Amino acid sequence: MLTGKCSWFGGPNDTGVAPDEGLAFIDAYSDAPDLFLAQQPPGTTGLARRLNPAKKYIACRWDYDETPKDVLLTMRVLVYAPRTRRLLIARPADWGPHEDTGRIADISPGLMDALGIETDDEVQVMLPGEFAQRSLRERQEPVPVGGAMIAMSSGHGKLIRGASGVIDEVDEARRVVEEVAMQLRALGTTVVTFHDDVSTTQSENLDRIVDWHNSQTRDLDVSVHFNAYEPTNNPMGVECLYVSQDALAAEVSDAISGAGYLKDRGAKYRDDLAFLNGTEAPSILIETCFVDSTADASLYGNYFTQICAAIAATLVDEAPGVA
Numbered sequence: 001m002l003t004g005k006c007s008w009f010g011g012p013n014d015t016g017v018a019p020d021e022g023l024a025f026i027d028a029y030s031d032a033p034d035l036f037l038a039q040q041p042p043g044t045t046g047l048a049r050r051l052n053p054a055k056k057y058i059a060c061r062w063d064y065d066e067t068p069k070d071v072l073l074t075m076r077v078l079v080y081a082p083r084t085r086r087l088l089i090a091r092p093a094d095w096g097p098h099e100d101t102g103r104i105a106d107i108s109p110g111l112m113d114a115l116g117i118e119t120d121d122e123v124q125v126m127l128p129g130e131f132a133q134r135s136l137r138e139r140q141e142p143v144p145v146g147g148a149m150i151a152m153s154s155g156h157g158k159l160i161r162g163a164s165g166v167i168d169e170v171d172e173a174r175r176v177v178e179e180v181a182m183q184l185r186a187l188g189t190t191v192v193t194f195h196d197d198v199s200t201t202q203s204e205n206l207d208r209i210v211d212w213h214n215s216q217t218r219d220l221d222v223s224v225h226f227n228a229y230e231p232t233n234n235p236m237g238v239e240c241l242y243v244s245q246d247a248l249a250a251e252v253s254d255a256i257s258g259a260g261y262l263k264d265r266g267a268k269y270r271d272d273l274a275f276l277n278g279t280e281a282p283s284i285l286i287e288t289c290f291v292d293s294t295a296d297a298s299l300y301g302n303y304f305t306q307i308c309a310a311i312a313a314t315l316v317d318e319a320p321g322v323a
């Protein structure tokens with residue numbers, strides 16, 4: 001983890017950057033179109049001035065041995081601002097700032113706004129694997145309660161099982177729910193969790209889960225499942241189902257994909273699911289990955305903590321009810 005001061009960079013208004021200046025590991029607009037403005041700003045030719053200042057991006061003095069350029073292109077990092085206690089996900093966009101500045105990171109104006117900080121405020125930058133250690137340490141200290149209240153449950157139940165393949169849906173959904181809840185609590189979010197240990201039929205199970213959610217005081221209902229299709233070695237990926245929360249579902253799917261290197265199948269509208277239809281608060285249903293894909297199961301196993309951290313960070317950042 002890096003800790004130190006930050007400043008901002010990039011975009012049409014960054015006159016500290018020459019009009020023709022490029023970026024350290026992004027060679028073309030098409031390498032990361034999400035980070036850039038659709039048009040090159042007038043009077044400029046370089047990618048640094050074409051960065052979209054509203055996006056959440058960051059430059060650090062990355063160690064290319066630890067995180068090679070091609071990894072940086074798809075990697076997400078967590079950026080925490082101790083002063084405002086906000087945690088956000090950002091994408092590496094450049095190498096810098098120069099050591100002489102005494103700063104450890106340059107971030108986008110949009111990220112600076114979203115973190116609620118200013119130039120020379122302190123940030124902590126965490127690579128995906130480092131997040132869990134930080135939450136463990138913070139768990140030792142009292143954390144002020146704030147942000148959204150979230151109710152989370154695992155899909156299916158102890159006696160009415162879900163999908164099974166290389167991994168088991170019910171077992172893994174329970175692990176994800178508890179790990180995400182632990183990380184959310186470390187960030188000061190109020191979370192309640194539920195796993196159905198008693199239902200013996202599918203309708204009883206669905207009713208029990210929906211009833212539990214509707215009996216909670218919360219801003220958001222989250223259900224965790226795993227997908228299944230047919231046994232394969234191919235990567236299948238993550239998706240997030242919704243009825244009204246299309247933006248949040250897309251963010252969650254994108255975050256899980258970025259943290260776990262899982263294929264991003266994105267947000268999917270589903271009007272036929274008891275959980276999404278029956279829960280009265282805004283809701284999403286996460287299909288973490290496919291239990292019958294060996295590629296997915298191995299990525300999920302390797303990046304379990306990072307995936308859970310990404311879900312927690314996204315919910316802290318984007319859930320309804322967040323001030």
Ligand SMILES: [Zn+2]
Pocket residue numbers: 155156162163169225226
């Ligand atoms: Zn399921």
